[in-house]
Amino acid sequence: MSKGEDKGIGNGTRNSKGYRRPRALSPLREHLRDTFWFAPTAAMVLVFLLWTGAYELDAALVRLLQDHESFDDVDDLIRIVNDVKPVVNTVSSAMMTFIGVVFSISLVAVQMAGGQFTPRVVRIFVRSRITKLTLAVFLSTFTLSLLVLTSFESDTDPRLVTGVPFLQSVLTLLMVALSLFLFIAYVNSTLRLMRVGYVVERITAEALRVVDKMPRGDLDSLDLDPEIARVGHSGRAGVLRDVNIARLVRAARRHDVVLRLIPRIGDFVVPGTPLLAVHGPLDAKPPSRGALRCTVSVGVERTFHQDLGFGLRQLSDIALRALSPAVNDPTTAVQCLDRIVQLLSALADRPLGAVGHPDGRGQVRLVQDVPDWADLVDLGFAEIRLCAIGNPQATRRIMAGLDDLLDLTPASRREPLLRHRELLAQAVALAVPEAAERTFALEPDRQGIG
Structure with missing residues (x-):
């Protein structure tokens, strides 16, 4: 596998099944x-x-x-x-x-x-x-x-x-x-x-580009063959930045197998960490290490290229620092919550949890694990919700954001949103004894306190 070479990957045009076909060449431009x-x-x-x-x-x-x-x-x-x-x-x-x-x-x-x-x-x-x-x-x-x-x-x-x-x-x-x-x-x-507004807008724009490059195919009907082999990481330790989808798809098609990426993009991997699981007939021959060379890029920090959760992570970090007692800038936190709601609304109707990358014939050859809807909602709201207690501007914006997302998401995805709404109400009830103050802190307001 890779020894940390900065080799990128990319996705190309979608086929009739909704999958996005990988490009023939990895976009070195991103790196x-x-x-x-x-x-x-x-x-x-x-x-x-x-x-x-x-x-x-x-x-x-x-x-x-x-x-x-x-x-x-x-x-x-x-x-x-x-x-x-x-x-x-x-x-x-x-x-x-x-x-x-x-x-x-x-x-x-x-x-x-x-x-x-x-x-x-x-x-x-x-x-x-x-x-x-x-x-x-x-x-x-x-x-x-x-x-x-x-x-x-x-x-x-x-x-x-x-x-x-x-x-x-x-x-x-x-x-x-x-x-x-x-x-x-x-x-x-x-x-x-x-200016914080420009910074969060840039982060959101890059995150939305990652969302747009995601395959939209549904993997519910995909029936994987038994796992016949695993390939471990043999390069340096670091953050899994991206994988060369085009090369992995070619290797899987050549051996008539399906490869499954075990860690998520953004996970920290060390030598020996299982990276790829090979699924196929019991008599199939797994791809050699030579065929999988330079298919994984490991670096010192996460990048936007294929990392679906990195934008939410940055927005959450900015909001957490703004809500800290040392900074005490809830308006910045509200601006971050605006963009978090924007990102989650863009993901509300997309298949999550796993995405498939097909070959030229439309057959899925690479399955990649991505955060599911509950993971993304937790990433966007969990930490901010805990730090927002006692700050009505932030809690009001969280309530408004959760309400907006509840209107946009299908019924099957409302449970994480309702859970955060209930947890926020319980935390405010414990921290704010006055009923009028609790009502004010939990009133939905898209501007926090306009």
Whole structure:
């Protein structure tokens, strides 16, 4: 099995049975988004290629003018680039200092946001496209300015020069202008990270994308063959981040078996932990370890890629910190409860507990365990409910959220909601002796205390 390689997986289009067919290739993009080095490195390689092209064009332009004996035009180009040279020199000397100051301030802001909300919001900064784009353009501008400075020639005779960095200088000025616009956008994005509303909205949006990628097929009619083998984890210990569904489906189809993922995404696994159960005829041959290589990604923390409960976990963490006596910010908790209700309503009519991933013929080849409805409701309300006692703004919002979900969910899924409603009423009755205060604390209000 995997030794911790960051190999991603993905789901593709749904077939007629409602299952979502896995993509042929694992989306490495999801894991590259969790890194901070790829975008700047790729941008600097790209800007080097652009400079090489501009260098050749500049040389070709000078040769063309010299061949036509347009030496006055060459002389004009030399004067123009000599006027631009101080600007390019200033950019090369100031850009790195500018980058250091800007990102030092930004990291302090992110640290403050992590301390105020939850440390897991730092990943929002790491995955931010505008943050990576800004750093990439800043470093590319600095790299380009150094390359352009090497293109200036000391010889000013229009008959002898081999190249005038005219296009290179124009490209540098355009990069400087782009850097200024991106700096404004980056500052705006960083300031938004300090606002709880923006943070919880980003978390909810990513969680809803995970919900949208879930297969919608019903596995009630799936009859698994007996378990014939198990495959244990042989890599490093860590959090199960995701599995390569496409590769597992291909391996199962090749051996005409069904694979069942034993732990859930987000579980902590150690070497030897059973990962996959193989179901099939007794004479079937289980997939070899070579066929299952690089099908599991283990890391140091959970990610959104396939983790259905990670969004609720983050929202719950922010609400718990807001309700703590040290922070005492129930309005933030209410904002988190708004999004928890939104997520649970999106899951109200979806098959949960286990999802199936089919092969190209529509036959389920991989069964993956996911949290069921009761697990998700507990994750969204249990801890917050315990910390909300004595805070009517939070208890009123919980009651309103539970009532809304009771109206949206089918009858078979109402029991966990009714249980939390009853537990909240009992806890408030024990903590608040006055009848009027109890009535006020348990009155449903979507704004808490509007």
